[in-house]
Amino acid sequence: MSVRHALLALLSDGPKYGLQLRHEFESRTGEVWPLNVGQVYTTLQRLERDGLVASDGAEDGPQKGYRITDHGAIELTAWLQTPPEMAQPPRDELLIKVLVATQVPEVDVHEVIQVHRRHLIEAMQRYTAVKVDADPDDAALALVIDAELFRIEAAVRWLDTAEVRLPRHAAPPSAAPGPPTPPDASDEAAHETAHETAEPQEVRS
Known part of the structure; x- marks a missing residue:
C-alpha cells in the first residue's frame, strides 16, 4: 500500500490538512488500514520536499493545509496507470x-x-x-x-x-541412531589369540 500516492489522491479533489487526510484515508479504505497521524505528516513533508504538494505556509500543526501540485498530479496519474511489479513472487x-x-x-x-x-x-x-x-x-x-x-x-x-x-x-526424516554393529566373529577370535600369545613384559627393579 502506497500512503504517498493515497495522500496525493485525497488532495486531488482539493486542499486538506493533516488530520483531515488521516480521517478521509481511513474512511475511504473501509477503516481496514489505520493510519498513524505521524506517518501522515512525515509523508506530507517528503511530498513537499519532492515538489508534489505545497503547503499554505502556516507553521507546522494540525491546521496546516496542503494542496497537490501539477507535478504531483502527473505523478499520481502515472502511478495509477502503472501495473504493479509481478515479475517476481512476493515474499509471502x-x-x-x-x-x-x-x-x-x-x-x-x-x-x-x-x-x-x-x-x-x-x-x-x-x-x-x-x-x-x-x-x-x-x-x-x-x-x-x-x-x-x-x-x-x-x-x-x-x-x-x-x-x-x-x-x-517432503524432506526425508532425520536418520535415527540404530543399534551398534556387532563385532565380526573373526575379529573377536583374532583378539583372543593375540591376547593369549602376548609375552609378559619383564619387570625391572
Whole structure:
C-alpha cells in the first residue's frame, strides 16, 4: 500500500490538512488500514520536499493545509496507470513457513498446514460477518472485504494443493541412531589369540 500516492489522491479533489487526510484515508479504505497521524505528516513533508504538494505556509500543526501540485498530479496519474511489479513472487510469509517446515526435522508440515488453514477459515468467517452487517451503500468497505475474501480463499486453495504435493516432495526424516554393529566373529577370535600369545613384559627393579 502506497500512503504517498493515497495522500496525493485525497488532495486531488482539493486542499486538506493533516488530520483531515488521516480521517478521509481511513474512511475511504473501509477503516481496514489505520493510519498513524505521524506517518501522515512525515509523508506530507517528503511530498513537499519532492515538489508534489505545497503547503499554505502556516507553521507546522494540525491546521496546516496542503494542496497537490501539477507535478504531483502527473505523478499520481502515472502511478495509477502503472501495473504493479509481478515479475517476481512476493515474499509471502505463509509460503515461506510451509517451505521451511518441509526442511525442519521433527516438524510435521501437514500439521503446520492445518494450523494455518484453520486460521484462514476463521478470518474468512469474520470478514463475511462484517460484510453481512456493513452498510450496503459503503462501496469502499465492500471492495476491501471482497479483496480480502478472495485473497484468503486463494491462500486456502494453495494450502490444499500443498497438502497433495508434499508427500512426494517432503524432506526425508532425520536418520535415527540404530543399534551398534556387532563385532565380526573373526575379529573377536583374532583378539583372543593375540591376547593369549602376548609375552609378559619383564619387570625391572
